[in-house]
Amino acid sequence: MEIRYWNKEIETADREKLRQIQLQRLKSIIASALKTPFYSRRLPSVGIHSPDDIKSLDDLRKIPFTTKDDLRQNYPKGLLSVDTSEVVRIHTSSGTTGVPTVIYLSAKDLDAATDIMARSIYATGTDKTDILQNMMSYGLFTGGLCMHYGAERVGLMVIPAAGGNTKRQIQLMKDFRTTVLHITPSYLLHVHSKLAEYSVAVSDLALKKAFVGAEPHSENTRRKIEDLFDIDAYNSYGLSEMNGPGVAFECVYKTDLHLWEDAYIVEIINPKTGELVPDGKEGEVILTNLIRHAMPLMRYRTRDLAFLHKESCPCKRTHRRLSRILGRTDDMLIINGVNIFPSQIEEVIMKIPEVGTNYQICVEKQGALDRLIVKVELYSKIFMGEAKQIDNLKAKIADELKASITLKPAVELHEPGVLPVFEGKAVRVVDSRPKL
Numbered sequence: 116m117e118i119r120y121w122n123k124e125i126e127t128a129d130r131e132k133l134r135q136i137q138l139q140r141l142k143s144i145i146a147s148a149l150k151t152p153f154y155s156r157r158l159p160s161v162g163i164h165s166p167d168d169i170k171s172l173d174d175l176r177k178i179p180f181t182t183k184d185d186l187r188q189n190y191p192k193g194l195l196s197v198d199t200s201e202v203v204r205i206h207t208s209s210g211t212t213g214v215p216t217v218i219y220l221s222a223k224d225l226d227a228a229t230d231i232m233a234r235s236i237y238a239t240g241t242d243k244t245d246i247l248q249n250m251m252s253y254g255l256f257t258g259g260l261c262m263h264y265g266a267e268r269v270g271l272m273v274i275p276a277a278g279g280n281t282k283r284q285i286q287l288m289k290d291f292r293t294t295v296l297h298i299t300p301s302y303l304l305h306v307h308s309k310l311a312e313y314s315v316a317v318s319d320l321a322l323k324k325a326f327v328g329a330e331p332h333s334e335n336t337r338r339k340i341e342d343l344f345d346i347d348a349y350n351s352y353g354l355s356e357m358n359g360p361g362v363a364f365e366c367v368y369k370t371d372l373h374l375w376e377d378a379y380i381v382e383i384i385n386p387k388t389g390e391l392v393p394d395g396k397e398g399e400v401i402l403t404n405l406i407r408h409a410m411p412l413m414r415y416r417t418r419d420l421a422f423l424h425k426e427s428c429p430c431k432r433t434h435r436r437l438s439r440i441l442g443r444t445d446d447m448l449i450i451n452g453v454n455i456f457p458s459q460i461e462e463v464i465m466k467i468p469e470v471g472t473n474y475q476i477c478v479e480k481q482g483a484l485d486r487l488i489v490k491v492e493l494y495s496k497i498f499m500g501e502a503k504q505i506d507n508l509k510a511k512i513a514d515e516l517k518a519s520i521t522l523k524p525a526v527e528l529h530e531p532g533v534l535p536v537f538e539g540k541a542v543r544v545v546d547s548r549p550k551l
């Protein structure tokens with residue numbers, strides 16, 4: 116059988132070779148883009164009338180950014196380059212920040228995206244002997260189906276469990292000796308908090324790994340997951356606009372996420388000026404999809420903030436590594452004039468050993484001022500402890516948060532099971548301030 120999940124030549128290609136592949140694929144994407152109502156207007160306006168107008172990769176910069184609003188305004192078919200008879204699947208984004216957007220895949224696009232997904236899975240040392248329980252929702256969201264197809268391509272046994280029904284999930288893990296989970300980090304932590312209730316110990320399970328993604332999480336959350344389950348957790352980044360999961364994935368070394376540069380061109384920009392920033396500097400991730408022709412998307416503003424590593428990876432793959440997502444430009448909170456990303460708060464609280472597996476960030480108006488309340492669940496044996504210890508812990512959490520975000524929040528400590536639980540992407544922030 117042809118191996119389509121490990122391509123040494125491409126994965127370890129030198130940078131020049133990768134650039135050649137990118138240039139050739141970019142030209143071919145331009146040809147498809149010129150067939151869409153949207154790009155057939157936009158590209159000629161910047162002097163691009165045919166693929167031959169792209170002479171080098173630098174010419175990519177002539178193309179204006181494509182934004183989520185462009186996708187919304189051209190909904191449903193403005194970015195479609197083919198007749199719908201050529202389309203074999205659609206997906207939409209989750210709609211975390213508003214109306215969801217749609218993507219279209221032809222049979223060839225789906226095949227190419229599946230190869231990249233399979234490559235990501237294999238890079239973590241997962242192979243056909245593994246059993247994957249896919250706990251992302253199946254349906255319009257890309258997380259379920261796209262991972263499913265990739266895992267089948269590697270030859271794993273896939274349990275398409277989808278999200279929710281924690282009791283059944285735990286039963287499936289036990290009965291089928293699941294070795295790998297695909298899941299959001301918030302839901303995985305919740306699953307752990309339920310094990311005891313169903314009289315299951317981590318040692319009753321055969322788990323070795325988890326692919327965690329779809330939502331921002333900190334290094335401390337990864338560690339917590341790894342410690343609680345005694346597994347390796349690999350960060351998985353993707354977005355529906357770029358075909359879903361598998362855009363960037365950690366390899367066995369867990370040194371942040373290899374972004375597959377034969378399939379996607381990555382640029383990091385200053386979100387305010389649109390200027391490129393050098394490797395190592397944080398900015399907004401801009402992606403050009405090189406493997407989807409039914410709905411081409413170039414220089415897409417993801418609104419995700421990250422940086423590219425400069426150093427190479429011990430695995431010898433040459434595709435650059437993206438840092439974990441530090442936040443989304445649109446989830447930044449401005450609290451009494453201070454800019455705060457929810458991920459900064461998570462990083463602090465998940466480092467504190469007494470803190471359990473769930474938290475929530477609330478912002479409300481009190482008179483003229485904003486009030487930040489961080490609600491944190493503790494492990495039950497800690498919550499049952501002495502009142503004085505709990506008070507000390509509360510003060511410690513508030514102080515550590517102040518040291519990081521410069522603003523001292525009110526901290527509320529809760530017993531496990533009190534705060535809302537999410538089976539897919541967690542909604543961590545409840546901002547009840549009146550909209551301006």
Ligand code: ADP
Pocket residue numbers: 207208209210211212256257327328329330331332350351352353354355356417419439440443
């Ligand atoms: P939506 O933008 O509606 O959430 P998607 O379902 O396409 O739509 O989700 C993609 C987004 O999810 C990414 O742009 C990013 O903000 C977030 N995301 C995905 N994977 C990760 C990850 N590993 N770490 C942090 N954020 C992630």
Ligand code: ZN
Pocket residue numbers: 366367368370373428429430431432
């Ligand atoms: Zn690597």
